[in-house]
Amino acid sequence: GLGNDFVVIDQRQTPVALDTALVRAIGNRRWGVGFDQLAEIRAGADTDLEITFWNADGTIAGACGNATRCIASLVLASGTAETVTMRTANGVLAGRTRPDGVVEVDMGAVHLDWQAIPLAHAADTASLPLEGAPGAVNVGNPHAVFFVEDAEAVDLKTLGPRWEHDAFFPEKTNVEFCQVIDAQTIRMRVWERGTGVTEACGSGACAAVVAAARKGLTGRSARVILDGGPLEITWTQDNHILMAGPTASVFEGVLSPDFVADHAG
Numbered sequence: 001g002l003g004n005d006f007v008v009i010d011q012r013q014t015p016v017a018l019d020t021a022l023v024r025a026i027g028n029r030r031w032g033v034g035f036d037q038l039a040e041i042r043a044g045a046d047t048d049l050e051i052t053f054w055n056a057d058g059t060i061a062g063a064c065g066n067a068t069r070c071i072a073s074l075v076l077a078s079g080t081a082e083t084v085t086m087r088t089a090n091g092v093l094a095g096r097t098r099p100d101g102v103v104e105v106d107m108g109a110v111h112l113d114w115q116a117i118p119l120a121h122a123a124d125t126a127s128l129p130l131e132g133a134p135g136a137v138n139v140g141n142p143h144a145v146f147f148v149e150d151a152e153a154v155d156l157k158t159l160g161p162r163w164e165h166d167a168f169f170p171e172k173t174n175v176e177f178c179q180v181i182d183a184q185t186i187r188m189r190v191w192e193r194g195t196g197v198t199e200a201c202g203s204g205a206c207a208a209v210v211a212a213a214r215k216g217l218t219g220r221s222a223r224v225i226l227d228g229g230p231l232e233i234t235w236t237q238d239n240h241i242l243m244a245g246p247t248a249s250v251f252e253g254v255l256s257p258d259f260v261a262d263h264a265g
Contacts, residue, residue: 001066001247003199003228007033008071009040016040016255020058021265026255027056032263033253036198039067047085047092048075055194062089063140065107065202065243069095073103073247090140102232104244107203110210110235111138118142120168126214130168135211139241141193142173143207147217151179151187160191176204180217186224199228206241209233 007026009016016022018040026032038054051071053061068086072095075084083096095105111117112125117136123129125136134146144163148154154177163175172193179187188208190201205224212218213235220235231245 001070004036004066006067007035007038011040011042019265022263023054024058025263036195037064037067044087047087050087057194059194063203069105070247102244107241109239137207137210139203139206144173145176145208145211147178151177151189156191156197164193176208178208183218184222186222188224200226202243205231205233210235
């Protein structure tokens with residue numbers, strides 16, 4: 001998904017007992033497969049799928065927009081259905097293929113209350129009392145969105161972990177640095193919680209548009225240009241986020257039994 005790469009483990013046929021150690025091993029780009037996030041999918045009781053997301057450090061991720069879009073694309077590519085429903089920690093999300101062939105996912109409701117982010121204490125989430133006055137948004141996972149004059153000049157590897165681990169964010173946070181090009185366009189770079197610098201972040205792009213709209217910098221719809229490419233984001237009047245953009249399937253494979261046995265915790 002725009003250079004944001006995922007391993008998708010299909011648990012519907014041959015279940016694998018994933019744990020922190022095994023996820024970290026799969027995520028190792030030298031000794032395993034490598035990924036920004038891992039997603040495991042199961043058949044849902046009342047939805048088409050149930051999805052659990054993992055970060056590369058072996059922690060659970062509440063949401064992953066680009067991975068959700070990639071999973072929807074994989075399912076819809078079979079042509080047996082026009083829509084797919086997916087239960088995640090952020091509720092039930094729906095994916096569809098638009099008439100132009102682009103996959104769009106409804107990422108669910110946006111949360112803006114300080115306790116829902118969550119923050120360490122009450123604050124105006126449109127403009128936090130921190131250096132740079134970032135906006136705080138929860139789109140199934142927490143985001144701190146900073147607006148800067150030049151996104152390319154930001155030292156992500158220094159500022160990303162600084163804000164991810166700031167005490168103001170008790171569950172840590174994803175960190176976005178955004179440059180508003182015009183009322184319909186945002187240039188964004190991202191540091192993902194539990195992973196680091198990535199080419200793209202779907203939930204981060206969603207958070208960026210919400211934060212920008214709340215500050216009056218853009219409208220409720222914008223094109224977000226990430227290192228890996230653009231996403232189309234719309235914050236609807238009923239407080240949902242629609243995200244659309246390209247996906248690519250790279251390969252399918254099977255983890256060897258020895259690898260799983262050697263690396264499971």
